[in-house]
Amino acid sequence: MTTMIGYLRVSTEEQVTSGLGLAAQRDTIQRYADAHGWDVIWYLDEGLSAKSLARPQLQAALARLHIIPKRRDVAGIVVAKLDRLSRSVHDFSGILKLAAVRKWSVVAIDLGVDTSTPTGKLVANVMMSVAEWEREVIGERTSVAMQAAKRQGRHMGRVSILPQSTGDRLRSLRATHTLAETAVQLNAEGLRTATGEPWSANTVAKVQTRLLAA
Structure with missing residues (x-):
């Protein structure tokens, strides 16, 4: 059963x-x-x-x-x-x-x-597609706003630091998980990148490289 x-x-x-x-x-x-x-x-x-x-x-x-x-x-x-x-x-x-x-x-x-x-x-697939669309729309709006600010000579952005606990969790997951699986698990645990965005395999790879260089 x-x-x-x-x-x-x-x-x-x-x-x-x-x-x-x-x-x-x-x-x-x-x-x-x-x-x-x-x-x-x-x-x-x-x-x-x-x-x-x-x-x-x-x-x-x-x-x-x-x-x-x-x-x-x-x-x-x-x-x-x-x-x-x-x-x-x-x-x-x-x-x-x-x-x-x-x-x-x-x-x-x-x-x-x-x-x-x-x-x-x-x-479930429809819901995931909607979530992905929402992320892309937000990303596009942010990009347009930053480009407009740059043309006007204004700086737009912030200094963001990844919490040590999140970095430690990423290292732990990468010991036994692929990049994609690590991204999925970090998102499932409610952990976010330094800028507050969801994780992707590419982001995990970049952050892991920075952590190893630190």
Whole structure:
């Protein structure tokens, strides 16, 4: 029988104390699991927001999923609503890419995202395409603004420093991961480049070179 991680999250201490929201999430996931013949292992983050992926139980779940398929004891992660997992399209896109690389499923019941099915994969791919389009549009607007400022003789930019913890995490991942896998994992963990942008294989390579030269 397939075993999935059921991830639950509430953001306020009042919800933690009362149990409001948790019961509804658990019930929704359990009914979906029963319909698909899944066993569920529960992970719960209490009193934490979804602004980033830096949540203890979510990170524990992702670490469990990151084990190579032959040794992995779970097939994916399921949430009742996408906002329980992430409020950021970019972060969610990173999780989907990581899942595709490591071959585990992501299920967000409210949106019909279930990458264990063809239709769910289609919905996930549309969401990732939208996220990529949004990044490109933002990048294009930034480039146009910087070019305009340059023509006017104004400097536009800032000095950005990569946090040491992020650099250390990059080094650790590169010991066992490809450039692309490292980029996906860094994005999935909510870590960003020095300029606040998502990681790519090219960015990982450039930053690794700088770190080695430092």
